């Protein structure tokens with residue numbers, strides 16, 4: 001019989017691609033919140049970017065119909081003809097962009113478009129310019145490809161939007177992509193025509209630089225101006241723009257995992273090569289649901305927006321009662337990005353000095369019972385992100401706890 005004490009420890013060597021990537025701050029916050037709840041603590045959750053609404057009934061019904069009709073097999077790897085034409089119509093109707101069939105992919109979540117586009121185009125040494133604050137996954141995916149995330153800080157006084165002159169200075173011969181997310185997770189900033197135009201002029205002057213735009217929060221905007229996306233503003237640059245979107249946020253469909261993108265055919269071809277050897281195709285049932293989301297009645301989108309607006313107003317009003325916290329009112333999304341630097345160095349009631357935003361978030365979680373995400377996760381230390389996708393009751397509780405937690409600091 002083999003002697004367990006003499007057995008050789010299994011050799012486990014993760015891929016070097018993962019050497020710089022750990023669990024994200026949001027994943028860690030989710031785990032810590034779940035553990036505290038398991039211990040019986042009541043935590044106000046404000047860290048997750050997930051609408052708390054149920055997916056609209058017409059979309060659920062479309063999925064049930066698809067299952068009953070036997071749509072339960074593999075589909076084309078880039079989406080069924082039905083969902084692809086719904087995406088095509090959506091881009092034409094809402095954005096005035098016209099994509100051919102070979103210029104569209106439908107994927108298992110928008111994150112999979114990002115992942116496969118980077119996988120398909122990045123080599124070690126390549127650079128991707130990320131205006132910060134940026135969505136947490138961008139930098140991790142870029143690093144997984146052995147490429148370098150070039151983080152360009154933006155500033156509250158510029159509405160957290162990239163300045164063309166900063167972009168110009170950051171471009172090198174190794175730059176492959178600039179990634180812009182508008183409305184932005186986490187700042188809520190929206191790029192208007194006057195913000196995009198100078199940036200697109202810089203892109204035009206550097207033909208080796210491509211532009212990836214993440215329009216995920218297109219439908220969650222509080223301003224009256226229409227939403228604009230670069231491929232619509234500069235059709236002449238469409239040959240180097242990848243426009244990413246999805247149904248997760250607009251239709252409260254995070255769990256259905258459907259994202260989509262439009263871009264130049266040669267790029268879509270290599271993205272499809274990645275999809276073919278990874279997901280094979282998105283879930284057939286979820287594709288039927290997404291086609292209904294994009295084509296069906298849009299009244300739920302408007303209803304959610306009204307709710308988010310009320311929640312945003314609540315969060316901004318509550319924050320105005322915290323003299324040491326500064327926030328720029330978000331123009332879109334369901335996030336507020338809060339500057340807490342005036343509290344830096346203060347003492348918690350336990351006598352600990354607040355030294356960084358990870359520490360602040362731990363204090364607010366463990367001592368005050370509210371979960372938020374540190375700004376460092378978004379490449380911007382000194383801030384934290386509040387998600388107001390949760391219910392009004394939870395938000396009221398969370399905001400009261402933040403207020404009390406900040407007031408208790410000396």
Ligand code: PMP
Nearest residue numbers: 109110111135185216246248259
């Ligand atoms: N882009 C941004 C800016 C996001 O916030 C998210 C989700 N948090 C995604 C993309 C990914 O969405 P999906 O659920 O479609 O993968």
